[in-house]
Amino acid sequence: MQLQMDLPTSFGRTAYQYGERSSGETHGVVLTKPHIVELILDLVGYTPERSLASLRLLEPAAGTGAFLVPAVRRLLASARRESVKPSELDKAITTYDVDPTHVDATRSALRKVLLEHDVPGRTANRLAEHWVREGDFLLTPEKPFDFVVGNPPYIRIEQLAPDLQAEYRRRYSSLFDRADLYVAFIERGLDLLKPTGTLSFICADRWILNKYGAPLRKKLADNFRMHVYIDLHRASPFESEVIAYPSIFAISPGKTERVVVASMASAAPDECLSIQRHLSQQQPVHHPGVSLSTYDSWFQGDEPWVLSSPEHLELLRSLEARFQPIEADGMTKVRIGVATGSDKVFIVPKGVDIEPDRLVPLVKREDIENGRIRDAQRYVINAFETDGRLVDLKQYPRLARYFRTHEDALRKRHVAQNKTTGWFRTIDRVYPELVPVPKLLVPDIAGSNEVVFEEGHYHPHHNLYFVTSTAWDMEVLGGLLSSRVALFFIWSYAVKMRGGYLRFQAQYLRRIRLPHPEDLPKKLTGALRTAFRQRDFAKLDELALAAYGLRTLPRFDFVDTRR
DSSP states (O other): OOTTOOSSSOGGGGGOOOOOTTSSSSSSOOOOHHHHHHHHHHTTTTOOTSSSGOOEEEESSTTTTHHHHHHHHHHHHHHHHHTTTTOTTTEEEEEEEEEEHHHHHHHHHHHHHHHHHTTTTHHHHHHHHHHHHEOOOEEEGOOOOEEEEOOOOOOOOEEEEEEEHHHHHHHOOTTOOBBBHHHHHHHHHHHHHEEEEEEEEEOOOOTTTTTGHHHHHHHHHHHHEEEOOOETSSOOOOOSSSOOOEEEEEEEEEEEOOEEEEEEEEOHHHHHHHHHHHHOOOOOOTTTTTEEEEEOOOTHHHHHHOOSSSSHHHHHHHHHSSEEETTTSSEEEEOOOOOOOSSSHHHEEETTTSSSHHHHHHHHGGGOOOOOOOOOOOOEEEBOOOOSOOOOOGGHHHHHHHHTTTHHHHHSSSGTTTSSSOOOOOSSSSOOGGGGGGGEEEEEEESOOOOEEOOOOEBBBEEEEEESSSOOOOHHHHHHOOOOOHOOOHHHHHOOOOEEEEEEEEHHHHHOOOOOGGSSHHHHHHHHHHHHHTTTTTHHHHHHHHHOOSOOOOOOOOOOOOO
């Protein structure tokens, strides 16, 4: 089936084949394991006991039919029970895919299932052709559905062709900031639900905490009911090994009441069965690989979904009510280091043949060892004047010669495309005035909060976040930010990665709450400063509890890489 004529422009198939998947894999089909599919079909109530022939199921991204094959088996069992002829099932199932090879593979798989259930060949061919459509689900008109299930594609929105990206953003308010394409699939799937319908996806979970997920979270809070959320970070729900940090959720129109929040260690069939029995039959869960909590209330507006235990959430909300965010004083700032777009060109060693006033000393993540900064004698090229204009290369012949040597590579960068004069700029501006400012450096990816004091000698690189403040003694602040209390805020909000590592991005660092510096006794601030200098993290944890008026913290798992 071709794309419908409501499109303002047509998009070739290559528009969908830019770059990599958001999981880091190349584009392709990532198959969901059969027992995971069965669990999702159970979650939405797509069971043979119901009159499925009179209901409509949508799978918005067919792949090779991982969801459709078991769904059709259930549909045929239901139809046989109610004496509905297979020829009357045309409207029962709809699926889309932009890739014609996926369409052919899914149709072939469905024909096989239909023939196995004694459906006449002509009817099997007609149903498979009608159910599976070649086209873009996000751009094709559709009527409401009773069930929406699937594993939507994980593709960074900026990896798509620019005209297609613009059209998606025009249609879907959830494609905010650097949102992944699966967010638009969730939005449209929800919009296509009947009032009594249910959606369940297995999907990357970044949107529940990240900035880009805020519009979708608000849409859900305002108009939909969350029934169950299953964390699969530790599990392997796919046939191939991919890094996707998935979860399963079931949502319907309405207002959220109680929500079952679960996690599985491996997502093995017995773990799925344990959860399914709890949800359908209220059986208690005793499986060692399954943890389960019930939330009596859900999150409001666009606030991140902090899905730890109710005890963790209660403490987090208490701390957030008592203390102000780290940047609330207006004098403390969280920022990220400079991104160049081509480190091989813009980061140079000492002695490079470039005018010295164009070179700014740089610190990278690998320069930090055991809480100390090793001077690697590397520099980042500053291509900007103090007023933000690009430098005039005629005034810097040595720099001009250097850039001309690397011109082909620099012009290929996204930031330089379609620019005649700005082809040698870095993605971010370099700020030489930042170098002498004392700052706390925080590596982007770590098991815990590896905070390092930089006295004022370097400009941070993009793999480092940094904190500056005119309100705090930087070593006292460093002591608090190095504690388990500060880590508790990060751990609550940050993306959890394989191996227990966390992303220490600015959006999560800004979630840290702090006492007012004037409220801390001098003896306590002195002890924090000393413990931070000595890298005594056990002492810092103890002192931070006192600063926040806490006796203890609930246990939370993290990889203690502080050193």
